[in-house]
Amino acid sequence: MRYNNNTKCQPKKLIYAVAFILMIAMGSSLLIAQDYLPRKWETRKVDLSFNRYYDWAQVGKALQKLEKAYPKFLKLHSIGKSYQGRELWYMTINNPDTGSELDKSAMYMDANIHGNEIQGGEIGIYTIWYLMENYNYNDYIRKLVDERVFYIFPSVNPDGRDLWLHKGGSARSRQDPVDSDNDGLYDEDGPEDLDGDQEVGSMFIKVKPGEGTYRLSDIGDRLVPIKKNIEGKTDELGDYKYIGSEGIDNDGDGRYNEDGGGGRDPNRDWGSYWQPGYIQGGAAAYPFYQQESKATRDFFYAHPNVAGVQAFHNSGGMILRNPGAALHGELQRNDVAVLDEIGKKGEKIIEGYNYFIIWKDLYTVWGGFIDFTYDMLGIYSFSNELWTSRADLDKDGDITEEEEAFFDKYIDMDNKAISLHKIDHPQLGKVIIDRGTTKLSGRVPPTWLLEELCHRNMAFCLLHAYEMPLPIIKKVSAEKLDSGLYRLKVALYNERLMPTMSTAATQNMVQRPDILSIQGNVDVFDCRSQGRVIDSLARRMPVVKSPEVVTGRVRLGKNNAEQVEARAVQQGLGNFCFLLDCLEQNLASAFMPAGPNCHLVGHAIRPVQPQGF
Ligand SMILES: [Ca+2]
Ligand SMILES: [Ca+2]
Ligand SMILES: [Ca+2]
Ligand SMILES: [Ca+2]
Numbered sequence: 001m002r003y004n005n006n007t008k009c010q011p012k013k014l015i016y017a018v019a020f021i022l023m024i025a026m027g028s029s030l031l032i033a034q035d036y037l038p039r040k041w042e043t044r045k046v047d048l049s050f051n052r053y054y055d056w057a058q059v060g061k062a063l064q065k066l067e068k069a070y071p072k073f074l075k076l077h078s079i080g081k082s083y084q085g086r087e088l089w090y091m092t093i094n095n096p097d098t099g100s101e102l103d104k105s106a107m108y109m110d111a112n113i114h115g116n117e118i119q120g121g122e123i124g125i126y127t128i129w130y131l132m133e134n135y136n137y138n139d140y141i142r143k144l145v146d147e148r149v150f151y152i153f154p155s156v157n158p159d160g161r162d163l164w165l166h167k168g169g170s171a172r173s174r175q176d177p178v179d180s181d182n183d184g185l186y187d188e189d190g191p192e193d194l195d196g197d198q199e200v201g202s203m204f205i206k207v208k209p210g211e212g213t214y215r216l217s218d219i220g221d222r223l224v225p226i227k228k229n230i231e232g233k234t235d236e237l238g239d240y241k242y243i244g245s246e247g248i249d250n251d252g253d254g255r256y257n258e259d260g261g262g263g264r265d266p267n268r269d270w271g272s273y274w275q276p277g278y279i280q281g282g283a284a285a286y287p288f289y290q291q292e293s294k295a296t297r298d299f300f301y302a303h304p305n306v307a308g309v310q311a312f313h314n315s316g317g318m319i320l321r322n323p324g325a326a327l328h329g330e331l332q333r334n335d336v337a338v339l340d341e342i343g344k345k346g347e348k349i350i351e352g353y354n355y356f357i358i359w360k361d362l363y364t365v366w367g368g369f370i371d372f373t374y375d376m377l378g379i380y381s382f383s384n385e386l387w388t389s390r391a392d393l394d395k396d397g398d399i400t401e402e403e404e405a406f407f408d409k410y411i412d413m414d415n416k417a418i419s420l421h422k423i424d425h426p427q428l429g430k431v432i433i434d435r436g437t438t439k440l441s442g443r444v445p446p447t448w449l450l451e452e453l454c455h456r457n458m459a460f461c462l463l464h465a466y467e468m469p470l471p472i473i474k475k476v477s478a479e480k481l482d483s484g485l486y487r488l489k490v491a492l493y494n495e496r497l498m499p500t501m502s503t504a505a506t507q508n509m510v511q512r513p514d515i516l517s518i519q520g521n522v523d524v525f526d527c528r529s530q531g532r533v534i535d536s537l538a539r540r541m542p543v544v545k546s547p548e549v550v551t552g553r554v555r556l557g558k559n560n561a562e563q564v565e566a567r568a569v570q571q572g573l574g575n576f577c578f579l580l581d582c583l584e585q586n587l588a589s590a591f592m593p594a595g596p597n598c599h600l601v602g603h604a605i606r607p608v609q610p611q612g613f
């Protein structure tokens, strides 16, 4: 552990201090905003549509366009390249006027770790766009942007994203070669888009009646499975045979598309409750085997200010929290309370979504991303399964096949179907292609519902970001005792839901404690905290020379007021100040002139890099 020595009570900062106090005083006493800007529709600066999906080149262009329009707030970076060489973009949103990036709590948002689960990428772009476009006109948005930092990763698996958009088919995994069918060959037979519609449809051939298991539907617009063993009815005869997904048998083994690109699951690659492939399908040889997850992990190590994590998946309409596996055991109850409060509000914010626990309500995940961010980084994390059908037309909580069919036909204009059509297959002759799983079925919303999905899920992230810790030094007082001796009292306060350290961070010892220290020309010979003090050694502190005395280690919970008391001798003239240095939030500092009148300073300190990984 090391403490920062660069921060001094600088007279220049004092000016800011006084100004800051005045601002706070004014902010609380005046209800009329002095900087009101009338909103006009034509003030929208960046034209982006959210009723469409963006491929990776288009995502890059949208991000560049946003950065160019809002250069003060936005910085576009990359954490490296994907397996196929695409940039792993992320956008930083920070207002430099309110402090530097690493001194403020940050909200991390990513998406699309599963290549075919793309719409979280649009949420990312929407969030950047919305925060910037509304900054001048919306007090809540301005407060969020001023207080917080956002790191937004539209896709951490852009290879999968582009494959899904351009070629269709399953693109859940990364695209590095895996021998999925154990025949000693790697990726030897993937699907082919033979008809050029950027979809992988289903292939059927016409056979004699009775030799197939499909038939034409009554109106002849698609193939349907035959019905058998229905009482009082003769078995239907199938005259279409299912061959497989669209493509050719590249290796001539008689099977179609049995080993396409990739196979490893990027969300089974994280160093918490990780298991090898024979227990957890999709796991690689060891945690952080994949360059994308390794680069993301290193991003977190370089950004210890991240206090909130959101990962977007699809589908099912879920707000998921840890743990991924029952073996992990339930989270500590203080952490559950924080997650519950945000998660349950999320159910109201995002219509139709349920707040669930991964292993209990979905399935067991070993080595999942948000288990890593919670267990190993101590960050409160959620992962949303985006999109759930909106076809509950009679609102009874249940979606019948009839309702789904009605929705598809009369509301979505049957937009997710592939029309039944014939192609000339190089190996099979005439082949019928029918709707199988098309891009727009099931996992993503119809494009006309995408913007709403983006907005509600962003709103959930903004709540999460708002509730990140915001510790302040509320009050400092000094009482003059005998012979140059002062009793100093510091009242610390955190007005938001999240404590400055999660219980996981404390118990797993993955985050260094928050530190309250005194700088200046004083000797401190006794100090104690009336609240929770993690390090009881502080109570037995001997006389220590300033500048830089650790007076207490604190953890500020929700509405937690903590009072730290120190007795100190001031040596001659000069100033001293209290510094509260929290890893996940900017340091607050109080300047202390030779008397009881103290001022609050918004102050910066570099957080300590995590060690021991
Ligand atoms: Ca193979
Ligand atoms: Ca096709
Ligand atoms: Ca084959
Ligand atoms: Ca093939």
Ligand SMILES: [Zn+2]
Residues within 6 Å of the ligand: 114, 117, 313, 314
């Ligand atoms: Zn997923």
